Amino acid sequence: MVWWLSWVVVVVTIIGDGGVSRADVVGYDGRSLIIGGQRKILFSGSIHYPRSTPEMWPSLIAKAKEGGLHVIQTYVFWNLHEPRPNQYNFIGRYDLVRFIKEIHAQGLYACLRIGPFIESEWTYGGFPFWLHDVPGIIYRSDNEPFKFYMQNFTTKIVNLMKSEGLYASQGGPIILSQIENEYQNVEAAFKEKGPSYVRWAAEMAVGLQTGVPWVMCKQSDAPDPVINTCNGMKCGETFQGPNSPNKPSMWTENWTSFYEVFGGEPYLRSAEDIAFHTTLFIAKKGCYVNYYMYHGGTNFGRTGASYFKTSYYDQAPLDEYGLIRQPKWGHLRQMHAAIKFCSATLLQGVQTNFSFGQLQEAYVFQEESGGCVAFLLNNDQKNNATVQFRNISFELLPKSISILSDCEHVIFSTATVKTEYNERTATSNQKFDSEDGWEEFKDVIPNFSDTSLKSNSLLEHMNTTKDESDYLWYTSSFQQNSSCSEPVLHIESLGHVAHAIVNNIYFGTAHGSHDAKGFTFEMPILLNNEMNNISILSVMVGLPDSGPFLESRFAGLTKVEIQCSKEGTFNFTNQEWGYQVGMLGEKLQIYNDQNLSNVAWSKTKISTNQPFTWYKTVFDRPKGNDPVALDLSTMGKGEVWINGQSIGRYWVSFQNSKGTSSQTLYHVPRSLLKSSENLLVLLEEVGGNPLRISLDTISINYIHEHSHYDHLYQ
Template sequence: MGWRLWWWWCWAALMVVVEEKVGGEEVTYDGRSLIIDGQRKILFSGSIHYPRSTPQMWPALIGKAKEGGLDVIQTYVFWNLHEPQPGEYDFNGRYDLVKFIKEVQAQGLYACLRIGPYIESEWAYGGFPFWLHDVPGIVYRSDNEPFKFYMQNFTTKIMNLMKAEGLYASQGGPIILSQIENEYQNIEAAFGEKGPSYVRWAAKMAVELETGVPWVMCKQADAPDPVINTCNGMRCGETFAGPNSVKKPSMWTENWTSFYQVYGGKPYIRSAEDIAFHVTLFIAKNGSYINYYMYHGGTNFGRTASAYVITSYYDQAPLDEYGLMRQPKWGHLKELHAAIKLCSTPLLEGVQTNFSLGPLQEAYVYQQETGGCVAFLVNNNGGNNATIQFQNVSFQLLPKSISILSDCENVIFNTAKVNTEYNERTTTRSQTFDDENKWEEFKDSIPNFLDAPLKSDELLEQMNTTKDKSDYLWYAFSFQPNSSCTEPVLHVESLGHVAHAFVNSIYAGAAHGSHDVKGFTLEIPIVLIDGMNNISILSVMVGLPDSGAFLEKRFAGLRQVEIQCTEKEFYNFTNHSWGYQVGLLGEKLQIYNNENVGNAGWSKIDLSSKQPLTWYKSVFDAPMGSDPIALDLSTMGKGEAWVNGQSIGRYWVSFRTSEGNSSQTLYHVPRSFLQTTGNSLILLEEFQGDPLQISLDTISVTNLHQPI
């Protein structure tokens, strides 16, 4: 049968499968797969996180996922968004989990709810609300009564919310899976005997909530029955030891389509061919559920990104940050899903055999008693083609590829053969902001020791002091040097992320750390006056940590402060009288909100004397059309941006990669944030960026017509 005719037949067969009823009476599993309404299923899933996009974007994102051959939408549940204070809950706007799950259901897909409630996810504090830090005696993610109380309380809250809306498959809803905890085995040993006992408790607690659907634990080889242990990573077909019981299916909850990016880091590009190879290998080795993490990454709005993580999240996913298809990744995987679904009956009902075809070649074959057959011919040689014999027929295998033979005779898909047209993303300038008359500025104040509302005789830990209400904490002290201190150098050691130093309200300099190096040193010559000097140091966090054992004990902020006069003469201020102020004055006044913008003393912009810690304000009209929109902040330094009072995230354009490129210059402005005219733009600039050179752009994709 010719390739085109065969493919048309495959696609028609797939369409019959896709239109099946969603929302069964029972979801169970055996050693082969999940079983829904009495039928075994091979399921393709994709992670789309509801708060990383907007409700207006959800239908299109979910629709494109379905069109791409997905069966399931997977999402974390974000505790810190939903319970910002103990017992106070928020499920509005981008946090409307019920609306999101109902949209999944409306489009005929299943849902997987990863409750955690620890999620990591490159999300501030791993999803924990910071108030948890102040619970007496708490130890996160351990067999610790205070933690277990609040964890169970929130998990139960979400379960009851889903039940009340009838969203579990056992109720006719779309949710077929739930997850408790998240990659706990990475840190379990740190808790000694309280680690395994916590795992057992978490599993028992979850199962007793009686959702009527299975529970999973990812990266947890000792997941207690009936919880299913699953794999996370890029090559689970090679790395996963398999389920810990012959009664459990082989599942992959995170197939990383790219990787998160940090400031100063480059994007990770994972090819469509590589993803397809490892998905197919996992299926060939008895896998039956694969989730792409992420299928759509989206945007870390506001201050939600974890330490050093950029605002754009998994932009290299099959659907990019704006929800546009990245080709050939989206299309190549769509073809793979269709090919696998065509073979699902022999895959789920046949007997598997595995045998060698050559030094680096092998076959996986599933044969039914009724004659149905599917074969996977694997070439693990990444550099050369391989000619092999299979069932007395010669096949040529491309380098590092798997050929799928739907009837053990005809190749219907090869992971290394891309038929999808490539595309590229283009930006079109819609509006510039180069008119000085349309800008105003507000210079933030520099507090000194006497102004500071909080005093202490030691250096305070930053996160415990700010309570995650701000990225910024001022440390201020006063001192009078000896006359011999003629060439003073300020020496600051910090476990924060950035430090700005001011001497007598004059900017002296800054330094910063990086994602991979914990801590940094600021060492700059300063000018002191005769008499009393005021030293003000602004310590900045660029996101809270999101992982590791004993997260509640993590330290940030200044660790040591000295002024060195000579090699032998120095002043140590580590244990000194310090003044503290949480946040900036502009934050206190909330001048980024439209209703409060007049609270500040705005003045005409004056870039001839650019000063760090300056707020800039302008207005703009929304671009015509429906293309996604982004702010090009290439000429800015570091800070945060708000549109109509909504934060579109932190920016740090001045933190460059080893090649000298900015890690991110385009910042997504969802169209739902905008009105037709008169939109307010507020920029908080920490360094000396130039707002007159920024622009508002529209984003689109252009087909390149042939593989590149």
């Protein structure tokens, strides 16, 4: 067998006092990962460092460990770490080294998914937008410009980890790395450049000599020695297995719920369903399962991709605030304990599989020494099933798997939840209902004469803003040569939102959705016989995060017309337009305390339902340690800052099919807060009422229930 099919190179760590200690060697065979000479069944959980705060990391990791996890998995976020070419940022929420060291300090392993394309419902799939302007670039293809920058960043991260001694081969916690991400979804689009890119990426990664294995998820053609892994909700049913008998069966994304978008409804995946499919994967000789997400967290700032909510995977075992969500956390904890209790036999025993009937089957692991573990499956969705196994009768609940630790006694059933449910409560701590506490600034609506960037066509939105802002103003002016009766402004856009202002009068807004590629805006307007000014604000709610040829995507306005009831249509698409990137308040950064005086704030009666308005006030930090959130249920759409830090986009006015807002509570990490005089700034885009928002504390009714599984953790 070639060396890389079973073992990674041994590395020896020299200890300062002259002693020598052998670092953990990480390898694999057809059964499992092998760490320090021992086969392992590992449970892992995704926690993304920039979606929480450094102050939250220790608690999140500790709760993951208490929940029975062995590994913390995270992506690496290229656009955060290299916002400009060769200018790097690894501080604060971006301090990857600190995060990995915290994992190590708590005695867990780490899986580093470098990508550097990550998707992850993250704006532009994690790519920095400056990559778009590299001449001749085609992302994720056998394309020299792209490969140059991809290799540079991947090497940067690997060398950073090596310099801190963070690979297991150096005595650190990182036991796995990932290159690329779900590439097989788009590989065919690149034709012959796809497979050659996969081979190049694998060779490049392995050549960096991390001393630990590399994986490619959803990549059945992952070249040796890279391990192909599964993503999804049902990998025990859908995974075709490793592409070599010498590679283990691994599941890098077991989705604990599903992503959520503005205007959408939450996807609720039960604890029983997660446990069933996880146990089935283990029964079929799976050795590694990672929950995506174990803690979702928050898409702070403008980091969410197209239409994705600010709250991320709130239905995970640890919710957005880091609170334990029951019964999901506890039920999985008990399952982890049961499988850990059986792991020696699962890794050493011979597996057999047989059927009890059409919908019932068993997976049995038998050791020569006598050890025996059985998984009894009932795939009937509605009915109990009674099966005879080794002369013992077992009653199996619908859609369940029972684990028999000695092939006689059931120690866990995926359908039997013994963890009590909990509920999350938001309690109003402070109301902002006093007009005296607020000040406002109405942003300036630019006209054509105010703009310096001009073009005789409708420019593409993303290439114009360079992702420096969600907002791009399209402005034009014209004088009517003939009358236009009952004029209607008609706009077609491949952006996400458009607002229309004619002669400084706001005529309304329209938007698309996550599942639509564009939208149309039509609204009656008023024109005069003199010069008419049209200002259209195009808005992106995050950049796209998936699919081939991201560098060629088009967003923004594609057609602008004024339709007259009798005189026909006047097309403005190819006339001269003026452009302004961003809002004035953004440019002046008036959400920062030191920049507040850059504009004249009004202290008169506060406007409500007023578009393009900034609001500011101050508040005191709530007492205690409970998580904090802003209830923005009376606002429309915009962004919110606390002490100069953006806690994300809000879009309360985009309601789902049930007529409710997708998200009204917005997480305010306590680490952002001072004891008093905290600055709150809102940019309201469509109109809302800041006098009815509140600052809430979040609590949960949690009852820890000891069970007979707890001794398995000792």
